[in-house]
Amino acid sequence: MPLASNSGEQWFGERERVGLEQRIQVRRVLYEGRSEFQSICVLDTVPFGRALILDNILQTTEKDEFIYHEMLVHPTLISLTRPERVLIVGGGDGGSLRRALEHSPREVVQVELDRAVVETCRRHLPRVSSGAFDDPRVQLLFADGYEFVEKAQESFDAIIVDLTDPFPPGPSQRLFTAEFYQAVRRILKEEGLIVTQSSSALLLTDELLSIYANLKAVFPLVRVYLAPVPSYPGVVWSFTLASAGNDPLALDEAVVRQRLEARGISSRYYSPQLHLASFALPSFLAALLAEPERLQDLRITQPSAQ
């Protein structure tokens, strides 16, 4: 783990591709190792408590994981009257699993590539999953998510794609392609939804645009929504969901509130108002999604050389 040292302090730095770096002060390195697939590190940080770092990119922290995980999971699962079978692809820290279980599904299948990520998180970041891996409704498989979805014989009400970024190219790259989404659609029930994190919303719009286009190539309904994750560089994160027609925006606040209450869910970021408000995009981003060829005009920052 390359940490910068300044007058006795240690800092973890994550550099955006645009001459922008977020630095987080580190108390100590709790774990550092390498799996078959990636480097894995757990830091105890000053602002965000413990943080999981994969291949030098921050994935989640104890203090703000609730925003990312609630916003990845709740908008999709609340849009289903009864989310019985849920598939999570990735999500080795268990934060998505924990929120999926709050919706009282009959079964959650989680397919994580890297057993070492789950083991590291259960040991060093137990608060993120809060015991979710021990729930009897969970079937945890260590396998390639692409292959699992391609070969699966059962269908799902929701598929939650909780992966490392497609860029720089890593183990998850194939799971952001139109080919993968085609395979997903085959195992999604008629009312089902897929949701994926889709990278930084304001800075790395190239990635968001590509994920959006790939989902559009496969699904009739595709929607982007945003939430801020303070520990991620760029902070404002995008999520993209898709379906054959089931539209989260068709719910009103009262229905969302009623479903949250019926399922006994109390959230720290997500709310009935935010369920709708998170889909209201900045004008320039809405214009970009409609006309991605205008990227050069509309982007806020220039991409810097790789």
Place this chain on the structure above:
Amino acid sequence: MPLASNSGEQWFGERERVGLEQRIQVRRVLYEGRSEFQSICVLDTVPFGRALILDNILQTTEKDEFIYHEMLVHPTLISLTRPERVLIVGGGDGGSLRRALEHSPREVVQVELDRAVVETCRRHLPRVSSGAFDDPRVQLLFADGYEFVEKAQESFDAIIVDLTDPFPPGPSQRLFTAEFYQAVRRILKEEGLIVTQSSSALLLTDELLSIYANLKAVFPLVRVYLAPVPSYPGVVWSFTLASAGNDPLALDEAVVRQRLEARGISSRYYSPQLHLASFALPSFLAALLAEPERLQDLRITQPSAQ
């Protein structure tokens, strides 16, 4: 201007009080000086173009100023059927002035403490004001905003408070107090609104809570809304508006759209949907505003020692 140098690159760093630092790569220093009130610097940055820095704190950049200025000005002025007289306190870069003029007021009075800020911005950041200072409807005064408001004999439809943060203590500190808001209320018309930037929303919640409480002590209606400003550390910024009863949330999307069209305003961030959606706060922030004594439980990050 203290810039960090790494292997030939120069970086401007802004450290939050919580072990968090945002660093922006600098091409060159365009201007560096000191006025009677503060240090003033203009940097040419890699990600955001030119940036204004006052007392080592980034105030605005060419690339993302539109988000901050549109969101400071439009929600308030669109809530007025005819914003005839507008007062801007601070706002020396001219970005708020430019957006206020888009609402076709009869007159905008701008009271800026530091003549050197306006001169520096007109010379080095002309795109932010885009000629607004030359508009014949503008009366620009170089004076103390607190004293101006205290002694003013005329009333205003809207008062836009566009100042440096109250912390660390600087020239603008007095303009975030309940005493100042009391003086503001005296010169606000019955339907009038005041709006102020109120600091980082997710990290520096102490400041937001204090500004909110001070406005609550004076005005019956107080509302907080959010927008992301990528060049600011913490990114998610808060704005707080207040009035005797005029409520921006009483407008629906159609009315906002119609007023934007009637005034010929085309915005890059703000939109009729975002007019409403920006007021939907994260659950934990809404809970904090309702019960500020829960700050220790609800805050995301610990404040670090000063």
